[in-house]
Amino acid sequence: MTNPFHALGFRLLNATLEGGSAQAENPLRLSRRGFLLCAASLSSCSAAPSSTSPVAGLLKTPFNANYRTPSFQGPMPRNPDMAFGSNFSNSAGITFSRVLVSGNYVAMTFDDGPHPHNTPRLLDILRARNIKATFYVIGQSVELYPQVVRRTVAEGHEIGNHTHSHRLLSKLSDSEIRMELSRCRDAIASASGVQPRTMRPPYGGLLQRQREMVHNEFSYPTILWSVDPLDWKRPGSSVVTSRTTDHS
Ligand SMILES: [Zn+2]
Known part of the structure; x- marks a missing residue:
């Protein structure tokens, strides 16, 4: 099958949009997964208010006006330096925890979004760097929060x-x-007008037989991850960054 992603990094980073207010607003927000670079700015929602913009204070990378999401024509190039994950070949394109592209991408x-406060802040950060x-x-x-999903789609991200x-x-x-899948799909379509093309099981928990059923009935590949920097434990942005980049 064709690769399910637009822009493919060989690392899939799992992430969470949890903030301090998330628990109270949505008790079902149970996932604890990590993400790269933006962890500190999102987590700061539960910290004491700052007189300066928490986002502006935490940005460490310069604005990159030249970055464009990479795209490839034809067969995906194989990265000779990377071994296939065992599930890549065994499940025949149903499960992905990484994909192979030419070059180093994340x-x-x-x-676990949309979150009414953290998602818009994250979108601001991504937009400033032209990252999808x-x-x-x-x-x-x-x-x-359908309006948050609408904005996410309008700014070019995938749902x-x-x-x-x-x-x-x-x-x-x-x-x-x-x-579970059809209700989420319909909510996304109603909010944003787009249909999701992939799924990620909460906690990564989906049996192989279930993955095949989901793929057959919804055409969703199961998307997992290859790096989890455990940012939710708040180890600090430098630790989150090194955990992520050390895998490359
Ligand atoms: Zn989750």
Whole structure:
């Protein structure tokens, strides 16, 4: 099958949009995953208010007006320096935790949004750097904050299906999984007019048989990740950065 991503990094970074207020607003926001570079600015929502802009104070990389999302024509080039993950060949294009591209790229993904405050702040950061990312959103939150999803799509990012209520799918029946995915899909479509093309199971929990069912019925490949910098433990931005880049 063709590669499901527009811009492909060989690293998939899992992410969370949790902030200090997220727990109270959405008790189902349970995922604890990490992301690159922007962790400190998003986490600062739970910190004491600052007199200066927390985003402006934390940006460390310069504005890059020349960056463009890479695109490839024809077969995806193979990176000779990277071994395939075992699930890459075994599941015949149904599960991805990384993809192979020519050059070193990071595919940034952010889970568990939309968040009414953190997502817009993150979008500002990405826009300033001309970076496109993928957002795996929760249907319940999409219904609460459809305007945030609309903006995410309008600014060129990809939306993925992260289920309606963030349950552990491997414990659910097929009909419950269908309900979780279809409700999230419909919420995304209603909010933004786009259909998600990939899914990420909460906690990474989806059995191989279930992945095949989801692929057959929804045409979704299961997208996992290859780097989890555990930013939610707040180790500091330098640690998050090194954990991520040390994998390259
Ligand atoms: Zn999640």
